[in-house]
Amino acid sequence: MNVRQLEVLRTLLVTGSTIATARAMGLSQSGVSRLLQQLEANLSMQLFARDKGRLIPTPEAEKLAYDAELVLAGIDRFTNLAQDLRSGAVGPESVRIALPNSLADQFTPDLLADFDRDFPRVRIETFFDTSGAITRLIEQRIVDFGFLRYEGQQSSSVELEVVVSGRKVCVIPAGHPLAGLDIVTPRDLRNIPLILTGRNRPTRMKLDEIFRQAGVTQTVKIETHSNNSAFSYAANGLGIAIINSFFAHLTKDARIVIRPFDPPLTQSFGLAKAAGVPLSIAAEALSRRMKHMLRNVEGPQN
Template sequence: MAKLSYRQVEAFRAVMIAGTTTGAAELLYISQPAVSRLLNDFEAAVQVKLFERHHKRLAPTPEALLLFEEVERSFVGIDRLATMAEELRDFQRGSLKVAAMPAIALGFLPRVMQTFSEQHKGVTLTLQVRSSQQVADWIATQHFDIGIGAVNVADPSLSMEMLGEAALICALPAGHPLAAKAVIVPEDLKDQPFISLGPEQSVRYKVDEVFEKARVSRQLVFDTQLSHVACSFVDAGAGVSLVDPITALHFPSGNLVFRPFEPWVSFSYHLMYPAHRARSRATQEFSQLLKEELRKLVANSGGLLKLRGTNKKAPGDAGA
């Protein structure tokens, strides 16, 4: 059997639908002789009589009817592919899996994802909250499309991008005498009950170093892995703490105040992508939206959230 062409099959299908070569030509936007030629070539290729000619109409043979059923199944599949491609192009279908550390996932990120969902209603969104190291592991093994964490690891399976480097800020009870100060320095916290971020985080050692250099002692009453929990301790009247500013800005309590702390103690936010997989359009647009929403947060933070190093490749510094 001679090789079939897609155009021949298309002409056969059009004739079966229209009943005439003239009608088929109108469906395909080609001339009637072109349809007749394609139809003749198709019959010659399949070596089966497909039509009985009755004046200007074509009567399909039983073989043609059986063949048409198979052609329709194939064209339905092609139409489905075309529909899916259109839905993907218009974000009517797809998925985006995000893994993030708690510092950015407990307040800020759900709002960003809600905005993205409103703009792309067909995209299914997943958010998993884990430690920064677990986020890096998941992205490296391609279980998620994008990760946000505070670690910068030299892993060939990861593509890293600096989202921003912020300064820790001081969380205080609203009635605390230090709440009247515009900026808190280590000497202000001498002998104060202090909630530390846990020793498993590198930012803990940065904070300890600042107080050691200033020769300031604190009352270390609690330590915890999460800035959100540290804020909860402060909210309960357990002491003061240094926390990441994105967590602070989304902590739901009127019993706390936050003040800038000097010197700068950095807390880094990094974007992570699987290095050996192309980024989907949904991933790219979500990353862009994330950066835009972070810039808005900075602008509305009243100076509490200050970022440096945004949209640059991550430096070697490791965060919490």
């Protein structure tokens, strides 16, 4: 027994003929007859008597029709619910994401505005924190997914998909003498006030090693823990910031120029979620939009 057979039963009770039922259901007359025969065979009973081309429902058909209508109504509700879940009309109470502070002002508002056009009824909850805190939020399943640096290895309870990469660049005040260089090396930065991020992080330790190998002592004026603050400090003339190109190109500011740091030092970033835990349809849709927007940020290069 299948849904199509029940639909034939329901329509035949209204029309009284296979021709009218075929027209109403978009089937051939022989198709309607075949479905009816299959239903009668499955139930081991006759549902209609034939009388001069018309079908007369038996008392059994009349009784079964009521439950058939309930079954079909339930299937319609199920189908409509699935459609609403796909569109975000109903679904999880919220989609929860964790992002670094550097994405709070220049990236996330555009992401959520784009998502809201297709999922207007889904509530979004955003957490802005450090990479370590974001990892814990993912591990504890407090958030659906988060944006993380790729450090070469992750917690076994976290799955990370690398989405973008960038190299270290220098964010330089536009009027600074080094703004005229095509690339900037450690020797160019001797005795220059620097704005640095990520102290004790693997990429920062690699940067420090590059300076040591070049025989240049860093003149660190400001240590900060977010890329957007480093960018802002440089734009206000407090020094030259060395940050990842991905974050450097999130903001357009006429007060600064961006120049590659040499030798190249790259860093990858991605979206992470709890290992083995599928995302809801709404969370998956937001994840896809975020990947698309991340890849379209001007500047990141492998």
